Amino acid sequence: MNTLYIGALDIGGTKIAATVAGCEGPLARITQPTVKTGSPRALGEQVTALLHAACDQAGVERELLQTVGVCSCGPFVKIDGTVGLVTPNICGGLKYSPDLPNDWKIIPLEQVMRESFGKIVIENDCVAALVAERTFGAVQDEPDCIYATWSTGIGFGLCVDGRVLRGKHGNAGHGGHMLMDWQSDAVCGCGNRGDLEALISGRNVGARLGMSAADIFTAARGGDAAAREIAVEAAQWFGRALYNLAAILDTRIFVIGGSVWIHHGEWLAPFVQKEIESRLPALTEGVSIVPAGLEGLVADVGALSLVMPAGWIPEWRKAQPWRDPQPWRKQGA
Amino acid sequence: MNTLYIGALDIGGTKIAATVAGCEGPLARITQPTVKTGSPRALGEQVTALLHAACDQAGVERELLQTVGVCSCGPFVKIDGTVGLVTPNICGGLKYSPDLPNDWKIIPLEQVMRESFGKIVIENDCVAALVAERTFGAVQDEPDCIYATWSTGIGFGLCVDGRVLRGKHGNAGHGGHMLMDWQSDAVCGCGNRGDLEALISGRNVGARLGMSAADIFTAARGGDAAAREIAVEAAQWFGRALYNLAAILDTRIFVIGGSVWIHHGEWLAPFVQKEIESRLPALTEGVSIVPAGLEGLVADVGALSLVMPAGWIPEWRKAQPWRDPQPWRKQGA
Numbered sequence: 001m002n003t004l005y006i007g008a009l010d011i012g013g014t015k016i017a018a019t020v021a022g023c024e025g026p027l028a029r030i031t032q033p034t035v036k037t038g039s040p041r042a043l044g045e046q047v048t049a050l051l052h053a054a055c056d057q058a059g060v061e062r063e064l065l066q067t068v069g070v071c072s073c074g075p076f077v078k079i080d081g082t083v084g085l086v087t088p089n090i091c092g093g094l095k096y097s098p099d100l101p102n103d104w105k106i107i108p109l110e111q112v113m114r115e116s117f118g119k120i121v122i123e124n125d126c127v128a129a130l131v132a133e134r135t136f137g138a139v140q141d142e143p144d145c146i147y148a149t150w151s152t153g154i155g156f157g158l159c160v161d162g163r164v165l166r167g168k169h170g171n172a173g174h175g176g177h178m179l180m181d182w183q184s185d186a187v188c189g190c191g192n193r194g195d196l197e198a199l200i201s202g203r204n205v206g207a208r209l210g211m212s213a214a215d216i217f218t219a220a221r222g223g224d225a226a227a228r229e230i231a232v233e234a235a236q237w238f239g240r241a242l243y244n245l246a247a248i249l250d251t252r253i254f255v256i257g258g259s260v261w262i263h264h265g266e267w268l269a270p271f272v273q274k275e276i277e278s279r280l281p282a283l284t285e286g287v288s289i290v291p292a293g294l295e296g297l298v299a300d301v302g303a304l305s306l307v308m309p310a311g312w313i314p315e316w317r318k319a320q321p322w323r324d325p326q327p328w329r330k331q332g333a
Numbered sequence: 334m335n336t337l338y339i340g341a342l343d344i345g346g347t348k349i350a351a352t353v354a355g356c357e358g359p360l361a362r363i364t365q366p367t368v369k370t371g372s373p374r375a376l377g378e379q380v381t382a383l384l385h386a387a388c389d390q391a392g393v394e395r396e397l398l399q400t401v402g403v404c405s406c407g408p409f410v411k412i413d414g415t416v417g418l419v420t421p422n423i424c425g426g427l428k429y430s431p432d433l434p435n436d437w438k439i440i441p442l443e444q445v446m447r448e449s450f451g452k453i454v455i456e457n458d459c460v461a462a463l464v465a466e467r468t469f470g471a472v473q474d475e476p477d478c479i480y481a482t483w484s485t486g487i488g489f490g491l492c493v494d495g496r497v498l499r500g501k502h503g504n505a506g507h508g509g510h511m512l513m514d515w516q517s518d519a520v521c522g523c524g525n526r527g528d529l530e531a532l533i534s535g536r537n538v539g540a541r542l543g544m545s546a547a548d549i550f551t552a553a554r555g556g557d558a559a560a561r562e563i564a565v566e567a568a569q570w571f572g573r574a575l576y577n578l579a580a581i582l583d584t585r586i587f588v589i590g591g592s593v594w595i596h597h598g599e600w601l602a603p604f605v606q607k608e609i610e611s612r613l614p615a616l617t618e619g620v621s622i623v624p625a626g627l628e629g630l631v632a633d634v635g636a637l638s639l640v641m642p643a644g645w646i647p648e649w650r651k652a653q654p655w656r657d658p659q660p661w662r663k664q665g666a
Binding site: 074075076077086095143144156158160161163165166167168169170171172173174175177178179180181182183190191192240243244245247248249250251252279280281282283 | 407408409410419428476477489491493494496498499500501502503504505506507508510511512513514515516523524525573576577578580581582583584585612613614615616
């Protein structure tokens with residue numbers, strides 16, 4: 001049977017979005033706050049109900065929706081071959097979880113979804129973003145590329161030799177937790193001292209001057225000396241991390257998204273580029289950085305891209321139906 | 334036509350080994366010092382002649398040898414899709430080359446070999462070692478594993494989701510050049526300050542007490558306090574680098590070789606393991622480290638493994654013909 005409809009989920013710590021799409025574009029999109037009470041099955045049941053509600057809204061028979069792509073915050077763990085979430089901002093029973101109204105240690109997401117859907121692909125949000133950028137964004141069909149997000153957290157999606165990397169539990173790309181500065185006091189949410197995220201995540205950059213990261217980058221660009229020092233140092237750490245990944249994976253191009261890069265990427269890029277190209281020319285020569293192409297829509301488009309039939313892609317590339325504000329966006333308001 | 338014979342090359346900075354093997358095992362092996370004079374074609378011509386000489390010695394018609402696996406020091410660069418070497422210890426025309434009797438910038442290895450052979454697979458020595466360990470060594474058929482060598486240099490071979498990573502020029506795995514200690518004065522052969530190889534390669538560990546690295550590790554195990562501090566610190570840096578790779582690639586197992594590990598791995602392993610498992614449990618839980626299985630023969634077996642017909646493998650796994658000292662080893666003496 002031909003796939004007539006596909007579903008997409010964007011699962012975040014605070015919000016979930018469910019989309020149903022046909023071969024010509026998205027048909028309906030519904031959002032809800034992420035459930036955090038009840039049994040560990042609650043999230044799987046919530047997203048199933050939300051996808052079914054999106055079907056109803058789109059006028060699509062629920063049974064015709066069998067294929068679902070999921071872009072979720074991680075990390076993941078495999079349970080009998082199915083993907084479970086061990087996400088500190090949803091599961092309250094983990095070592096580094098904030099205060100949450102549950103004691104979940106693992107959310108059996110794929111297991112519960114399998115009761116209602118035939119084909120499910122679940123990827124970390126940076127992996128989904130990478131797939132989106134390779135399918136519809138700034139690095140279409142590029143075999144050796146890395147997606148990086150610089151936002152409240154730092155994460156990566158990795159593609160080498162034309163293949164997207166998953167790893168033993170689907171967690172490849174957690175390079176935000178690579179150790180960078182052994183002398184640093186900066187502590188990451190994961191407990192690490194001096195990892196990349198501790199050094200430069202939006203949260204931690206802002207903390208250094210008691211203002212928001214956005215204000216620091218804006219002040220830096222306006223010429224404020226203290227803010228500039230912090231902003232340039234952050235760009236250098238980010239560049240050194242990209243250099244590390246270029247040396248480890250022999251990549252050709254970095255595609256960068258996330259709120260910090262969306263607003264300040266143009267200003268930050270030269271500092272980052274310099275850190276990459278000042279080392280190991282055999283590996284870094286010609287390595288480039290480009291801004292992400294899909295930004296605000298990357299999670300939804302990423303989740304769709306994970307399961308989109310190959311035959312739909314040329315038409316979607318031409319028509320870019322995800323840009324149409326109706327019905328894709330109005331339901332999310 | 335069935336493949337009757339395969340060739341293998343181990344190309345190092347000082348020595349080259351050429352092997353010819355049939356379905357039951359190696360038939361001849363010849364070594365020679367690596368040529369470093371003449372035109373940039375000289376190395377390709379040397380290895381071709383050496384493979385032909387190995388054919389003659391094995392009584393194999395030269396024309397029947399069409400398939401050659403090459404394990405070579407890197408880095409590589411692609412020239413019109415063929416692999417060239419830009420190896421500082423052979424090419425005298427590079428920025429960080431030592432004093433050498435040539436001004437080569439690129440060695441067109443594959444281009445020259447293509448004039449005589451039909452199928453050539455050239456891999457970095459750590460990638461070849463990884464393939465050897467996955468085919469005949471300590472991590473047979475393991476989908477998510479990393480080979481690491483700790484010797485005069487540090488390098489890695491990476492396998493994720495059952496696929497060995499190459500990268501845009503075949504240089505994936507140069508993680509010895511990842512930046513680890515920003516405050517360090519230790520300088521790497523590549524020019525980096527504070528990268529992994531600067532911190533812990535055999536060369537650099539030894540330099541800290543003005544003795545050989547071997548002596549430092551031996552003294553450390555004998556209870557010498559100054560040596561012990563250096564050795565433990567080196568093990569910790571190595572462990573942090575493996576942690577970084579585990580976080581980036583979500584690997585399951587590290588297989589470790591190289592002269593430092595062969596002699597001192599048992600003593601070093603607990604320090605390394607502790608650095609890995611003390612961080613980010615979702616990614617590091619259950620990650621293990623094992624010693625390489627093929628050690629002294631890893632380059633030859635690696636080069637053979639790169640091109641070995643799948644049908645030969647079960648028999649080679651059983652008979653382990655590479656362990657037979659005749660004729661495999663006598664020619665190398």
